Amino acid sequence: xxxxxxxxxxxxxxxEDGTIIYAHPMLPQEDxxxxxxxxxxxxxxxxxxxxxxxxxxxxxxxxxLYRLDNRYFKGIIGILRKDRVRENAIGQLEEEHRDLKAIxxxxxxxxxxxxxTGLFVRINNSYQQITGIAKENIIGSTAxxxxxxxxxxxxxxxxxxKTGQPYTIHQTFRSxxxxxxxxxxIFDENNNIFRVVTNVRDMTExxxxxEELAQSKEKLDEYTKILETLTAEQKLAHSLVFRSxxxxxxxxxxxxFAKVDAPLLIGGESGVGKEVIADLVYKNSSRSNARFLKINxxxxxxxxxxxxxxxxxxxxxxxxxxxGVAGLxxxxxxxxxxxxxxxxxxxxxxxxxxxFVQQREFYRVGGKKLIQVDVRIIAATNRDLxxxxxxxxxxxxxxxxxNVLKITIPPLRERAEDIIPxxxxxxxxxxxxxxxxxxxxxxxxxxxxxxxxxxxxxxxENVVERLVVVCERDEITAEYLPxxxxxxVAGAPPVIIPGESSQKTYKEAKxxxxxxxxxxxxxxxxxxxRVAEQLAVDHSTVVKKAAxxxxxxxxxxx
Numbered sequence: 001x002x003x004x005x006x007x008x009x010x011x012x013x014x015x016e017d018g019t020i021i022y023a024h025p026m027l028p029q030e031d032x033x034x035x036x037x038x039x040x041x042x043x044x045x046x047x048x049x050x051x052x053x054x055x056x057x058x059x060x061x062x063x064x065l066y067r068l069d070n071r072y073f074k075g076i077i078g079i080l081r082k083d084r085v086r087e088n089a090i091g092q093l094e095e096e097h098r099d100l101k102a103i104x105x106x107x108x109x110x111x112x113x114x115x116x117t118g119l120f121v122r123i124n125n126s127y128q129q130i131t132g133i134a135k136e137n138i139i140g141s142t143a144x145x146x147x148x149x150x151x152x153x154x155x156x157x158x159x160x161x162k163t164g165q166p167y168t169i170h171q172t173f174r175s176x177x178x179x180x181x182x183x184x185x186i187f188d189e190n191n192n193i194f195r196v197v198t199n200v201r202d203m204t205e206x207x208x209x210x211e212e213l214a215q216s217k218e219k220l221d222e223y224t225k226i227l228e229t230l231t232a233e234q235k236l237a238h239s240l241v242f243r244s245x246x247x248x249x250x251x252x253x254x255x256x257f258a259k260v261d262a263p264l265l266i267g268g269e270s271g272v273g274k275e276v277i278a279d280l281v282y283k284n285s286s287r288s289n290a291r292f293l294k295i296n297x298x299x300x301x302x303x304x305x306x307x308x309x310x311x312x313x314x315x316x317x318x319x320x321x322x323x324g325v326a327g328l329x330x331x332x333x334x335x336x337x338x339x340x341x342x343x344x345x346x347x348x349x350x351x352x353x354x355x356f357v358q359q360r361e362f363y364r365v366g367g368k369k370l371i372q373v374d375v376r377i378i379a380a381t382n383r384d385l386x387x388x389x390x391x392x393x394x395x396x397x398x399x400x401x402x403n404v405l406k407i408t409i410p411p412l413r414e415r416a417e418d419i420i421p422x423x424x425x426x427x428x429x430x431x432x433x434x435x436x437x438x439x440x441x442x443x444x445x446x447x448x449x450x451x452x453x454x455x456x457x458x459x460x461e462n463v464v465e466r467l468v469v470v471c472e473r474d475e476i477t478a479e480y481l482p483x484x485x486x487x488x489v490a491g492a493p494p495v496i497i498p499g500e501s502s503q504k505t506y507k508e509a510k511x512x513x514x515x516x517x518x519x520x521x522x523x524x525x526x527x528x529x530r531v532a533e534q535l536a537v538d539h540s541t542v543v544k545k546a547a548x549x550x551x552x553x554x555x556x557x558x
Contacts, residue, residue, distance in 0.1 A: 180201045312364050
């Protein structure tokens with residue numbers, strides 16, 4: 001209640017020690033409780049105490065205190081002074097105005113205020129700094145006028161006046177600053193809009209930081225890919241030795257297929273390195289920290305293979321363990337399984353494997369509980385499964401489920417450029433194993449390079465280990481080679497090996513090697529296009545080398 005609202009003189013009476021004995025009825029009784037001390041009396045003898053009393057706050061008034069001493073009353077009277085009420089009210093308003101103005105101007109956001117007609121009446125300095133629009137171009141103009149003049153492209157104030165709802169837009173001002181502009185209506189007691197307050201938040205710096213963050217993320221993604229590539233190459237360098245383009249294609253496919261969980265079928269002759277490629281896929285996959293279990297389907301008797309793969313329950317057959325045993329798939333949960341020699345899997349067992357490949361679920365041998373596991377399946381074979389399907393030796397549905405991804409490893413005889421690097425790799429391996437320092441002669445390199453290697457890489461490794469062990473000298477010479485290898489390459493052209501004793505200059509040796517290299521390729525592949533394709537060089541390179549070394553190319557189209 002405001003006690004200065006009318007002309008009634010309002011007062012209270014108290015004893016000399018400040019205890020209220022009467023309060024005018026229009027004074028708030030909770031602020032002037034009879035019988036309670038309301039102030040401490042100053043020690044003055046004058047009739048007018050020249051003392052003001054502020055009760056609660058300035059809206060309740062300022063009182064002048066007088067001492068009374070007559071036959072009617074002895075004590076203190078406090079009379080409300082209206083002039084001081086007005087002075088204090090004005091002072092309060094001025095202070096509030098200063099506070100609001102300071103707050104208004106201290107905001108980092110731009111603020112502009114319009115009245116209920118859209119006429120702008122107030123603007124802060126931040127608005128001018130953000131938008132680049134001077135105060136005189138805004139104050140006294142309406143929202144419609146500044147849009148029409150092209151000072152701004154859009155106005156949230158106009159939208160608020162139309163809809164009565166807050167409105168937010170993204171706006172770029174003539175200053176080039178990108179901003180989020182929000183206009184909000186303020187309603188009077190009759191629910192009419194009498195002010196629209198527009199807040200302009202500068203997003204330029206935030207947008208710049210957002211762009212920098214996006215660019216940083218792109219760079220991080222790029223560096224992550226590079227790191228993944230380098231990591232893969234490092235793993236590759238420790239597990240694979242090759243120089244041929246054909247094996248480069250194989251390893252690229254393996255690294256690509258490692259990133260997905262689809263079934264993978266690896267084909268190729270015995271000894272080409274199917275298990276090595278399977279290892280490469282596993283090590284570069286998301287399952288590399290889980291188990292990688294391998295089973296040779298051709299090395300386990302048919303009557304035991306099912307229990308090896310799927311496990312069994314207690315009492316499933318004579319000799320079974322009482323608690324049963326988990327099979328390969330169950331043990332490898334979360335990891336990867338290699339089914340080597342998948343072509344040797346019996347037809348009866350192929351049905352159960354098909355269900356597992358499709359559903360990732362199975363029953364143990366003798367069991368009734370359905371078991372679900374999560375594994376990736378890699379299958380490997382040296383047989384032509386498609387031909388086996390046509391001969392009804394392999395189920396077509398299982399073949400198609402396993403053949404989602406396919407890698408075929410070429411035999412060693414089709415990538416002769418890998419023979420010497422592999423031979424050196426195995427030489428180092430077995431020198432280290434047997435604490436020796438053997439080296440291979442140029443003649444042995446020539447023979448190894450021209451051998452057909454029916455057993456592929458496995459055969460080459462066995463031969464190199466044998467040479468390291470049986471050769472009695474530091475240099476391994478042709479006499480220590482198995483006779484069947486020496487016979488198959490009798491009369492083969494020499495292979496120039498770096499480090500071999502020779503009177504030729506480097507340039508002469510290089511040209512001799514190049515000539516012999518292209519001579520063999522042309523003799524085998526005949527046409528320039530076929531030679532270029534096999535050697536992974538340009539067609540023009542083959543033509544130039546043939547002309548340089550006087551080698552005859554076939555004229556048949558190729």
